[in-house]
Amino acid sequence: xxxxxxxxxxxxxxxxxxxxxxxxxxxxxxxxxxxxxxxxxxxxxxxxxxxxxxxxxxxxxxxxxxxxxxxxxxxxxxxxxxxxxxxxxxxxxxxxxxxxxxxxxxxxxxxxxxxxxxxxxxxxxxxxxxxxxxxxxxxxxxxxxxxxxxxxxxxxxxxxxxxxxxxxxxxxxxxxxxxxxxxxxxxxxxxxxxxxxxxxxxxxxxxxxxxxxxxxxxxxxxxxxxxxxxxxxxxxxxxxxxxxxxxxxxxxxxxxxxxxxxxxxxxxxxxxxxxxxxxxxxxxxxxxxxxxxxxxxxxxxxxx
Numbered sequence: 249x250x251x252x253x254x255x256x257x258x259x260x261x262x263x264x265x266x267x268x269x270x271x272x273x274x275x276x277x278x279x280x281x282x283x284x285x286x287x288x289x290x291x292x293x294x295x296x297x298x299x300x301x302x303x304x305x306x307x308x309x310x311x312x313x314x315x316x317x318x319x320x321x322x323x324x325x326x327x328x329x330x331x332x333x334x335x336x337x338x339x340x341x342x343x344x345x346x347x348x349x350x351x352x353x354x355x356x357x358x359x360x361x362x363x364x365x366x367x368x369x370x371x372x373x374x375x376x377x378x379x380x381x382x383x384x385x386x387x388x389x390x391x392x393x394x395x396x397x398x399x400x401x402x403x404x405x406x407x408x409x410x411x412x413x414x415x416x417x418x419x420x421x422x423x424x425x426x427x428x429x430x431x432x433x434x435x436x437x438x439x440x441x442x443x444x445x446x447x448x449x450x451x452x453x454x455x456x457x458x459x460x461x462x463x464x465x466x467x468x469x470x471x472x473x474x475x476x477x478x479x480x481x482x483x484x485x486x487x488x489x490x491x492x493x494x495x496x497x498x499x500x501x502x503x504x505x506x507x508x509x510x511x512x513x514x515x516x517x518x519x520x521x522x523x524x525x526x527x528x529x530x531x532x533x534x535x536x537x538x539x540x541x542x543x544x545x546x547x548x549x550x551x552x
Contacts, residue, residue: 253279253402253433254300259309261299269295271457273309277435277450282428284448284465285437286543292457293437294334297404301331313402327355330400332408336391340380344371344390347379348397355398362397369393370419384411392420396427403427404435409443421446441540453546461546468542478515479504480522481531491525501535509534 254277262268270292277283287293298304300311302322311318313325339347345362352359366372369389374382382390388411395403408424409417424447428434438444444451451468453461461468482488485505492498498507509515515532522529 253277253281253314254435255312255315256296256300257310257312259296259299259311260307261295261304262307268307269457270299270306273454273457273459275452275459275462277433277452279314279433280428280431281449282424282434282436282447283450283452284444285435285452285454286441286444287454291454293454294406295457296454297331297333297406297435297437300404301329301333302326327398328401329404330395330398330402331404331406332388332391332395333404333406335410336387336394338379338382338387338390341378343376343378344382344393345375347390348393351394351397357398365393365397368396368423370416385413385416388412389416389420392423400432402433402435406437407439408436409438409440417443441543445539453543455546468539476509477501477506477535478509478518479506479531479533479535480529481505482522482527482529484527488522488525488527491522491527504531506535
């Protein structure tokens with residue numbers, strides 16, 4: 249069993265009395281994982297993160313980090329946490345270096361680490377520029393540097409690739425993987441599901457303040473594979489459908505015959521069977537259910 253780094257039990261929070269944003273939320277985030285935290289706008293992601301960071305006080309429930317309640321051990325526990333939530337809070341009139349010096353002073357660490365951190369996030373060339381001259385992507389990088397500078401055990405990132413170009417996204421993706429490889433647990437919230445797919449080991453999906461799915465990404469892949477179908481295009485799909493028979497759960501999907509995908513060897517045998525039946529095959533491909541469709545299925549199913 250994996251050691252739990254963050255454990256949230258029956259968390260309730262509302263900005264207005266009687267209108268909970270979080271409704272008995274439960275989450276378990278294993279140590280060393282990259283935990284993708286997904287949900288539609290307004291589902292409660294950022295509110296959850298702010299409760300975890302002690303920026304909001306829950307109405308009920310508990311949040312534990314390494315088995316200790318954040319409500320009772322806030323300072324020693326939160327000093328192990330780095331975060332980048334939405335837009336980074338910067339002193340626009342100060343340089344990138346000076347912004348980082350302030351963070352170093354807060355954590356009582358040497359500012360000698362600043363050049364290496366700036367290089368790490370791709371801002372080594374811009375440390376002396378004032379933050380107001382930074383682009384949106386550069387500000388995100390500086391915010392990430394501020395979150396990393398004290399070498400946190402837990403890193404919470406809310407939309408960390410906001411404003412980055414494709415090259416920047418690739419660099420930050422690799423940086424996240426490198427940080428995790430060094431033992432840092434990462435909670436990652438993003439609307440870019442293709443990036444979530446590339447990074448996470450675990451997933452949690454929140455809807456209306458409740459967790460609707462939690463598990464390893466591998467277990468979700470098994471669900472995705474189970475829903476994968478094989479699309480077969482031929483000159484006469486209706487005739488092919490009759491030839492295949494109902495035992496294969498086949499149906500017409502546009503100009504294709506669609507059947508459940510079972511395995512590559514089964515697909516090879518099926519193609520041979522179709523050729524033996526005298527049918528010309530124009531195309532055979534997998535119609536794999538991507539994470540986006542699984543996510544929409546989870547949230548739509550639970551909002552009806």
